[in-house]
Amino acid sequence: MAGTWRGPFLRYLAGRGLSLAGSTLATVVLACAVLDAGGDAFDVGLVLTTSVLTQTLGLPVAGVLADRAPRRTVVVANAALAVAQTTMGLLLVAAPGRVPVAAFVAAAAVTGAAAAATKPALHGIVVELVPPEARQSASAWQRLVVNVARIGVPGLSTVLAAAVGFGPVLIGAGAAFAAGAVVLATLPLGVVRAARTTWRADAREGWAAVAGRTWLWTYLVSGAVGVPLWLAGYQLLGPVIAAGRPDGLRFWGWAVSAFVLGMLAGSVVALRWRPRRPMLATVAVLLAWPLPLAVLALDVHLAWVLVPMAVSGLALDLSIVFFETARQQQVPEQLIGRVSSIGLLSELVLVPVGYLLGGAVADRAGPAPVLWGCVAGLVGCTAALFAVRDIRTLTWRSEPEAHKVER
Incomplete structure (x- = not known):
């Protein structure tokens, strides 16, 4: 710096x-x-x-x-x-x-x-x-x-x-x-x-800023589906899978540690790697995100879980950095609070539904089918973003900012 x-x-x-x-x-x-x-x-x-x-x-x-x-x-x-x-x-x-x-x-x-x-x-x-x-x-x-x-x-x-x-x-x-x-x-x-202006007008301006950027609203829609699927599989069913294993606590402790270490590695890589098309890179690396859910569904030995966990953590952190940077560069400063709050809201709104449905279906059919469903959903909603032209073509450039901060 x-x-x-x-x-x-x-x-x-x-x-x-x-x-x-x-x-x-x-x-x-x-x-x-x-x-x-x-x-x-x-x-x-x-x-x-x-x-x-x-x-x-x-x-x-x-x-x-x-x-x-x-x-x-x-x-x-x-x-x-x-x-x-x-x-x-x-x-x-x-x-x-x-x-x-x-x-x-x-x-x-x-x-x-x-x-x-x-x-x-x-x-x-x-x-x-x-x-x-x-x-x-x-x-x-x-x-x-x-x-x-x-x-x-x-x-x-x-x-x-x-x-x-x-x-x-x-x-x-x-x-x-x-x-x-x-x-x-x-x-x-x-x-x-x-x-x-009025609060209502400001809120409408924030939603218009999202709706007017195809790369942004399509990514948020994908995240609104993907985040609940991920949390249902990882946070909800991961501990359930671990509890059914003889090495349960040790297994889950190592798995989570590998995931977080992967995220830490992703932060380090992001300091050096600056892809020319940030949103295309974001979507590409996110294809590795569901890997832990697949290996959890397969009920494999701990040694086979650690690398997918780390790779998934690395991919997720890279995607967060690239998306955050693209949003900061492409959205005018006076709109960034409203646009970021809409993004956070989109991630949270379906999470309770994911928890409830994931738990209910897992109780009836077992956790493995739910995990495979989460994998399929994550791959599908991520791969669909490749069809969005603005995501494929967005480059590092800033839009003019109409309003500057008053000191």
């Missing part, structure tokens, strides 16, 4: 890393804390569903807000997360094992709403800080931070929870969120635009 944007972007990465550490700590510990407080699997599902639901409902508003208000709204969201996690931690310290499920649900609602407010603004911050020619490198560095957090923090959270309890770990998560908010507050961010 080089240039006048380097210092602010490094501060952004530090703030992002602290926030990720807090969210990962909280995610890993929260489910265990619900069970420790006397909850059951339904209660855990209720807490997780509440977080996803509030995030889904909040994204359309958050996208408009990210393009209307200073992007320091992410600081406010981080502060809200810090308050929620610290409060929950204090409750668990004061009354270990006796915190009502309703308190966890309330904390999950705050977490989901704050996540909705945070994500579109984060996309806008990168565009605001980093010049177009450096955005692929910036996206790759950001993915490196994300993947390092995914590798290191879960193991650390379980060790800490075993040593000091769930409450202090959640207080630590709140402290990480608060520290991230302090760092992000130092970024040189401005107001996106001076012009003011």
